[in-house]
Amino acid sequence: MPMAEYIGPVARASTTSDVFNAVADMHRREILDALITGEKAVGAIVNDLSMSQPQVSKHLRVLSEVGLVKCRAEGRRRLYRLEPAHLRPLHDWVAKYEQAMNDRLDRMDDYLKELQRQGERQ
Amino acid sequence: MPMAEYIGPVARASTTSDVFNAVADMHRREILDALITGEKAVGAIVNDLSMSQPQVSKHLRVLSEVGLVKCRAEGRRRLYRLEPAHLRPLHDWVAKYEQAMNDRLDRMDDYLKELQRQGERQ
DNA sequence: TTGACACATGCCGATGGCGGAATATATTGG
DNA sequence: CCAATATATTCCGCCATCGGCATGTGTCAA
Numbered sequence: 001m002p003m004a005e006y007i008g009p010v011a012r013a014s015t016t017s018d019v020f021n022a023v024a025d026m027h028r029r030e031i032l033d034a035l036i037t038g039e040k041a042v043g044a045i046v047n048d049l050s051m052s053q054p055q056v057s058k059h060l061r062v063l064s065e066v067g068l069v070k071c072r073a074e075g076r077r078r079l080y081r082l083e084p085a086h087l088r089p090l091h092d093w094v095a096k097y098e099q100a101m102n103d104r105l106d107r108m109d110d111y112l113k114e115l116q117r118q119g120e121r122q
Numbered sequence: 123m124p125m126a127e128y129i130g131p132v133a134r135a136s137t138t139s140d141v142f143n144a145v146a147d148m149h150r151r152e153i154l155d156a157l158i159t160g161e162k163a164v165g166a167i168v169n170d171l172s173m174s175q176p177q178v179s180k181h182l183r184v185l186s187e188v189g190l191v192k193c194r195a196e197g198r199r200r201l202y203r204l205e206p207a208h209l210r211p212l213h214d215w216v217a218k219y220e221q222a223m224n225d226r227l228d229r230m231d232d233y234l235k236e237l238q239r240q241g242e243r244q
Numbered sequence: 245t246t247g248a249c250a251c252a253t254g255c256c257g258a259t260g261g262c263g264g265a266a267t268a269t270a271t272t273g274g
Numbered sequence: 275c276c277a278a279t280a281t282a283t284t285c286c287g288c289c290a291t292c293g294g295c296a297t298g299t300g301t302c303a304a
Contacts, residue, residue, distance in 0.1 A: 024146035025262085029215070036222060042281060055263065057282055076271040076280050084223040087216055093151070094213050100158060101206040147292090164251060177293065179252055198250050198301040 019089050022066045027051060028059045032068065032082065039072070039081035141211050144188045149173060150181045154190065154204065161194070161203035 023029055030049050034040060042060065046053050060080055063069045067086035072079045145151055152171050156162060164182065168175050182202055185191045189208035194201045 018148075020146045020148075020151070023215075024142045026140075026142075027262095029142070033218075036218065043279095052264070053281070054265085054283080058262085061282080073271095078281065082219070082222060084219040087219050087223065090212075091216050091220070093145075094209055094216060096155075096158065097204070097206040097209050098213070100204060101209065149292095165249095174294070175251070176253080176295080180292085183252080195301095200251065 017065055019066050019068065019086060020093075022062055022068060023087075023090065025059070025062075027055070028063055031056065031059055031063065035069065035080060035082045039079045041074075041077040041079055043077070045080070141188050141190065141208060142215075144184055144190060145209075145212065147181070147184075149177070150185055153178065153181055153185065157191065157202060157204045161201045163196075163199040163201055165199070167202075 023032070027049070031045055034045050034048050040048075042053065042056055045051075045060075046056050049056075051059075060069060060071075064071060064080075067083055069080045070083050072081070145154070149171070153167055156167050156170050162170075164175065164178055167173075167182075168178050171178075173181075182191060182193075186193060186202075189205055191202045192205050194203065
């Protein structure tokens with residue numbers, strides 16, 4: 001068998017800067033979860049979760065680049081807030097599978113709900 | 123300033139085998155999208171998308187490990203099918219943000235729908 | 245059994261991304 | 275201006291992952 005010439009890695013889909021990758025990281029999800037109650041300063045996030053400050057800043061940068069958070073300066077603090085509308089791509093993508101989801105396994109779920117309704121009526 | 127001792131990389135959240143990471147990869151999303159119409163053999167996927175066969179097999183392995191696809195042998199072919207129920211974690215996580223999503227930007231959406239309804243009535 | 249087909253797996257090089265440490269930048273108070 | 279605080283950025287090492295290539299494994303057909 002002839003050894004084929006090595007071609008080399010093809011230009012890979014440049015990662016970060018798409019929402020799917022942004023939320024793939026657990027720590028970034030934790031940060032988003034922390035912001036769900038309202039805007040927070042970086043230091044508050046650092047305290048709430050226990051991550052280093054540079055780590056938080058860098059993750060916030062990634063989240064910012066995909067639009068999932070916005071920043072507002074107040075004195076020497078930066079208040080970050082959620083921009084949940086930018087989860088749309090993710091939401092829409094998952095929604096495509098809900099039909100299939102309902103068609104397959106969640107028949108059982110419907111069945112259970114039906115039983116429940118009948119139980120309530122008696 | 124004293125040089126701090128280097129501690130080394132902390133045990134990082136072991137990646138693959140969570141759904142978020144599985145769908146973070148564009149090619150894996152394409153494979154899932156290809157399976158949305160029903161089960162397909164590996165070769166069919168290789169043809170539909172244009173990826174190498176080992177690439178497809180490896181991505182299918184990752185998707186399989188997180189339960190997003192199941193495999194069925196038919197002769198010498200392996201038919202893969204979607205298991206959309208395993209998108210639940212993703213779905214539930216995104217759903218947490220829908221309230222915030224509606225509360226913020228989609229007031230405009232509601233407003234547009236209201237206008238539309240009024241337009242239909244006249 | 246042999247050969248062809250369908251797929252999985254192993255190995256490799258390269259790249260990206262993550263976290264830690266250190267430093268830079270900006271803002272406030274005295 | 276100076277020190278302290280709050281955050282961003284830079285540099286670096288390591289590891290995971292990705293894709294290409296080659297090969298292994300199982301199945302069918304003749």
